[in-house]
Every structure is written in C-alpha cells, then in structure tokens.
Amino acid sequence: MNKSSIRTRLILLMLAATVIPIVISMIVTYFYTTRSVGTKLIQENANLIYQGKTNVQAYMDTLNRNSLSLYNDPGILLMLRRNVHDYTNEAQTYTLLQNMTHSVDGIYQIYFYMAKARRSTLLIGDIPKRGYDTDNFSEPYTTGNPSSVVEPTHMSSIYGLGQSPPYYDPRPVITLHRAIYNVPTTEWLGTLSIDIKLEAIQDIADQLFNKQHERLYLLDQSGMVVYSGDSALIGKPLSDAWTGPILESKEPRGRLELNKSVYLYEKMDTPYMKWTLVKEIPHSYLYEGARSLTQINIIIAAVSLLLVIAATLFVTIRITAPIKKLIGTINQIQAGNLTARVDGEGQDEIGILVRRFRTMMETINNLILREYRLNIANKTNQLKALQAQINPHFMNNALQSIGTLALQHNVPRIYSLINSLAKMMRYSMNTNQEAVPLSMEIGHVKAYLELQKERFEGKFRTDFELDEAALGIEVPKMIIQPLVENYFKHGFDPKLGPGHLTVRVRLEPGGETGSDEIPLEPGGEAGPDGIGAESGPAAGGDAAPRIAPESRTDEDSAAADASPASGGPRARPVLFVEVEDNGRGIPEDELTELQAGLAVMREETGMDEEGGIGIGNVRTRLRLYFDPQASLTLENTDPHGVRITMRIPLGEDTTT
Numbered sequence: 001m002n003k004s005s006i007r008t009r010l011i012l013l014m015l016a017a018t019v020i021p022i023v024i025s026m027i028v029t030y031f032y033t034t035r036s037v038g039t040k041l042i043q044e045n046a047n048l049i050y051q052g053k054t055n056v057q058a059y060m061d062t063l064n065r066n067s068l069s070l071y072n073d074p075g076i077l078l079m080l081r082r083n084v085h086d087y088t089n090e091a092q093t094y095t096l097l098q099n100m101t102h103s104v105d106g107i108y109q110i111y112f113y114m115a116k117a118r119r120s121t122l123l124i125g126d127i128p129k130r131g132y133d134t135d136n137f138s139e140p141y142t143t144g145n146p147s148s149v150v151e152p153t154h155m156s157s158i159y160g161l162g163q164s165p166p167y168y169d170p171r172p173v174i175t176l177h178r179a180i181y182n183v184p185t186t187e188w189l190g191t192l193s194i195d196i197k198l199e200a201i202q203d204i205a206d207q208l209f210n211k212q213h214e215r216l217y218l219l220d221q222s223g224m225v226v227y228s229g230d231s232a233l234i235g236k237p238l239s240d241a242w243t244g245p246i247l248e249s250k251e252p253r254g255r256l257e258l259n260k261s262v263y264l265y266e267k268m269d270t271p272y273m274k275w276t277l278v279k280e281i282p283h284s285y286l287y288e289g290a291r292s293l294t295q296i297n298i299i300i301a302a303v304s305l306l307l308v309i310a311a312t313l314f315v316t317i318r319i320t321a322p323i324k325k326l327i328g329t330i331n332q333i334q335a336g337n338l339t340a341r342v343d344g345e346g347q348d349e350i351g352i353l354v355r356r357f358r359t360m361m362e363t364i365n366n367l368i369l370r371e372y373r374l375n376i377a378n379k380t381n382q383l384k385a386l387q388a389q390i391n392p393h394f395m396n397n398a399l400q401s402i403g404t405l406a407l408q409h410n411v412p413r414i415y416s417l418i419n420s421l422a423k424m425m426r427y428s429m430n431t432n433q434e435a436v437p438l439s440m441e442i443g444h445v446k447a448y449l450e451l452q453k454e455r456f457e458g459k460f461r462t463d464f465e466l467d468e469a470a471l472g473i474e475v476p477k478m479i480i481q482p483l484v485e486n487y488f489k490h491g492f493d494p495k496l497g498p499g500h501l502t503v504r505v506r507l508e509p510g511g512e513t514g515s516d517e518i519p520l521e522p523g524g525e526a527g528p529d530g531i532g533a534e535s536g537p538a539a540g541g542d543a544a545p546r547i548a549p550e551s552r553t554d555e556d557s558a559a560a561d562a563s564p565a566s567g568g569p570r571a572r573p574v575l576f577v578e579v580e581d582n583g584r585g586i587p588e589d590e591l592t593e594l595q596a597g598l599a600v601m602r603e604e605t606g607m608d609e610e611g612g613i614g615i616g617n618v619r620t621r622l623r624l625y626f627d628p629q630a631s632l633t634l635e636n637t638d639p640h641g642v643r644i645t646m647r648i649p650l651g652e653d654t655t656t
Helices: 008-070 076-081 087-103 198-208 243-248 288-334 348-388 393-410 413-427 436-455 483-493 554-561 588-599 615-625
Strands: 106-114 119-124 127-132 148-155 173-184 187-197 215-220 225-228 253-258 261-270 273-282 435-437 460-466 473-475 500-515 571-579 633-636 640-651
Touching: 008 076, 008 087, 008 148, 008 187, 008 198, 008 261, 008 273, 008 288, 008 436, 076 087, 076 173, 076 187, 087 106, 087 119, 087 127, 119 198, 148 225, 148 273, 173 198, 187 198, 198 215, 198 225, 198 436, 243 273, 243 500, 348 615, 393 413, 413 436, 435 436, 436 473, 436 483, 436 500, 460 588, 460 633, 473 615, 483 571, 483 615, 483 640, 588 615, 588 633, 615 633, 615 640
Parallel strands: 460 500
Antiparallel strands: 106 119, 106 187, 119 127, 148 173, 173 187, 215 225, 215 273, 253 261, 261 273, 435 473, 500 571, 571 640, 633 640
16 A cells, blocks of 8 residues: 555545544543442442441341330339349249340340349240349340440350250340349349341341342451351451451541452441441442443444444545546556546546546547648648649749730730639649638639639629628638539539529627637738738648647636626637539439538548549538538528538637
C-alpha cells in the first residue's frame, strides 16, 4: 500500500477519526461504569448491612426486655427476697419461665437461679428440670455485671443439673445472662440465663449476603465469632488482617478495602452487648455486574467498530476507485493509447472530473484526427493543382498577350473573358491560401459564370443575394464554385427554357448554443472587381479552425454561459450558402442514393468514389474546417431544379 496515496491517507484519517474516539469511549466507559456500579453496589450493601444490624439489635433488645419481665411479678420477687418455697411457688416459677419462652421466638431454654433458696430451675421445651441446694452456674457471667451480658455462641448445657430424661443433644446457642437485684438496692437475689437458638440470628443474617460469593461475620468485642456463613468459624476467635482495624475503629460504621476485598461493617453498642456485623465482598464479585455491563458495551462497541471500519474501507475505496481508474487510463494514454476510455457516471466532483477528462481526450483526438484529415485533403488538392499547373507565369503572360491583342483588334469582349479566366487561374493556383474571405469566393464564382455566359450565349441568368455581414467570414477555397459547376454539368437544359441560377448567402445569429469553438478570423476585403487579391489576410496562414482550450470546469462554464452579461446560453451564428437552379432536377431514387453517398464519403481525402473534387470534397472540407455539425444538403425544387444548401455553424456571434 502506497503511504502517500490519497486512499491510504483517507483510510488512515477516517480510521483514526472513528477508532480512536470509540476506543477512548470504551476505556472511559469501562472505568466509569466500574466505579459507578461499584460505588452503587457498595452503598446498597452498606444499607443492607445497616438494616441487618438494626434487625439483630432489635431482636436482642426484645430478648433483653423479656428478661426484665420478672420484675413485674411481685410473687417471684417476694419469693426471691424471703426464701419462701412451697408447691405454689414452683408452679409460679414454671409459669414465669414458660411465658418468657413463648414471648420471643428463638428461645431454646431458660435457666433461673434463686440465690437465697439455692434452687435452680431449667425450662427446656416446656419441660422443667430442678435442682436443690445448688450453686449459681452462670456466676462467671453475672458476677460484677450491673445488669445483663451476652455470652457469644457456644454449645448449650444443662447448667449442672445432671442428666435425666428427656435427654437433649447440645446445640449452638447464644446466652443472655441477667443478674437479679433487690431494686433499688444492689442486693443480689439470683440469675436469669436465656439460651437463644443460633437459627434466630441465622435467619436474619442469611438475608444479608450471598453464600456463594460473600462472607458475613458477627463478632463480639474480643473478636469471637458469634455467627458466620462458615459454620467452622462459629464460636472461635478470628484473627484475620482486617479484624484488628475494624474492631479498633471508633466509627459506628465504615468500609475497609484489603486483599482485593471490601469489608463493610456496622457496630452494635449496647450496655449488654458490643457486637460488630461485618460483610466481606470480593472485588471479583463486587465488580462482576460492572464487568458484565462493560463486556456488553465492549461487544457492542467492537461490533460498531468493525462496522465503522468496514464502512470506512468501503466508502474510501468507493471514493478513490474512480481516481485509480482515471490514473490507469492516464497511464495508458501516456503509453500512447489515446483511445483509452475511462468510465464514470457519478454526479459528484470525481464524476465531473472523469467526464471532463473524457471530453478533453475526445476533443484532443478529434483535433488530431481533424488536423490529420485536413492536411491530407490539402495535400491532395495541392497535388491536383500541381498536376494541373503547367506554368502559372507562362499562362498568365500568354493570356495577357492574347488580351492585349484583342484590345488592339478592338475586341473588348475577348479581353473581358480572358481577364476572367486569368482571375480564375490565379485564384485556383494560389496554394498559399487555404481559407479566403467569402467575398473572394463569390468573386471567383462570378468570374466562372462570366465564362459560362459566353459559352451558352446568354441562355441563362444569375442572381446573387448576399448578406454584407457574411462577406468577411473566411471559408475554404473552392466550396461554392464546384456547386455552381454542378449545375452546368448535370442540370442545365435549354429545352426547359432560360436557365436561372441563384446564389444566396445569409448569416443567422443564434442558430446553435453551447460550443467553445472560436470562428475563423474574418478575411480581407474583396477587390474592387469582386475578386480578392493574393495578399489577403489569410494568405500563407493556417486555415484550420482554432479551438478554445477547455480550461473551465462544468460549474464555471455553466456560470459563464448563463450569466446575465451574456444573456443566457451563448448564441452561435450559422452561415447559410444556397445554390439554387431551375435545371432538370434529380430523380428521387438518385437523390436518395446521392444523399446516402454523401454519408459514406472517404473523409481521408475528401474525394468522391470517382476521384473527383466535387460535392463530396466540399462537404468534407466544411466539416474539417468548421464543425462536425456542418452539413451539405440537396433537394429538388418545384416545379424543377435543385437547391444545394451549406449550413455552417460558426463560433460566437460575430455580428454583434
């Protein structure tokens, strides 16, 4: 791939303009989505942990209030104060403990110790166990505590009352121990211990985390695990790297990022319980949603990027393909193939460029071909003139001598005829001029007709209807005289009456539009006798028509052609030359054949099939000198006769 080509640069530019923004957008989207989604998820989890803490604390507060209900029973308080014990007191104690058990969900068993009576009662599933003359089994948790304290998760026991049916297997429980005092004094009356099933906390905790990806810890102030999603950790101290910073933190809630995980915590600070609820969220799970969303965005962006790249390549190649095709055609032309053609029908600037280039090459080829044909035709005419030329100076001198002799013998008519013949010879033998003013061509025709009048003894007459504005237009030599001569060769018939030949010349402005051709320069003025001299402006000059270079664009040309100053499209004047006679005419079948024959003239030389220089030569030189649209037509007239019309489109209007 050529790095300096327009296609390469355009592809690189368009790819850079599309790929770079999309890639930057993907990167920014990834980080922004990760951060925003992560922040949102952390906030949601923080709210969830806060709600979990509230639920756990509310449950424990309810349990704590339930333990205070014994202060509302005067009979129990009296029994604790006086050490009164009978059957009625045992029933009253059973009722108290049973009501406590059923007032809060999740209570497994309740232990009640009366200090003065040294009696213990354990209620398990509405079945009491009693002990007499026993010590306080919960003394390690109640001694020195003003009210209540929570013992972390441990295996349940029967509080030293011994095994007796029914038998219950130990299970993990959390115990609320409350010391009973003789309010308002500080006299210790007994102990109340309530064992809570671990499932009561588990039911709340399980709603706070995803067991497959996250971890949840409920720790006391010493780091002992009250509850965890990992049952092997329950009831054991936890010494991970994050436990110290979180337990030592003075903030009631917060967040810690450590070891590619986020730890959200909420602290429960009550007189009887100092727990910390911690949720561990790995980064891999926390940002999983963000990564999934980002992956979807990346896939969409990647597909969009591929489409953009494909569209970029397609558009770029589509735009530059005509240029590369045009370059290939130019290379062929440079190699010598001037007929190489480039196709392009687009309506954009490149299509206009291709069409203008094609038009330019067609114009160049037409100019080359026209110049070639014109040179051949001129060489042929020069050769024929050379073959017919004996010695111009000798012939002129001889005719001048004969004319002088005619005057000496008082025969002016002979002198006039010889003078006309001399003029014709000078006109036809002057090869230095290929184009002459129309007035000189008319003078040559008049000299020819002067000789014909003498030949036919006044049996015909001639009329000239000439437009003065057209007499200065340069035309190829010998384009009217062959048409006049054709009348005497084929049409003149004395039996039809006096002959009549009319030559008309008129210039009509505005006959054609839209050409860039410049008309031939007007020639010199006619001589006093109607026959131009050899020293006219066109003598020795190039008679080929000059074509203006195609240097304007379609837009410039359209603007120039339709500008107000020019009055719209340029008007191309048309020169009409008619030679009309009243001769025999041409049979219709022959006329049709002749018209078809004009179309198959051998344009290389301008000669007709018989090798003569006649109508075919005139038609060929007209098209070579002026325009391919120049035409020569033949038609019969009414009642008899022939009209030959030359229609010659010129350049811009020369009449204004």
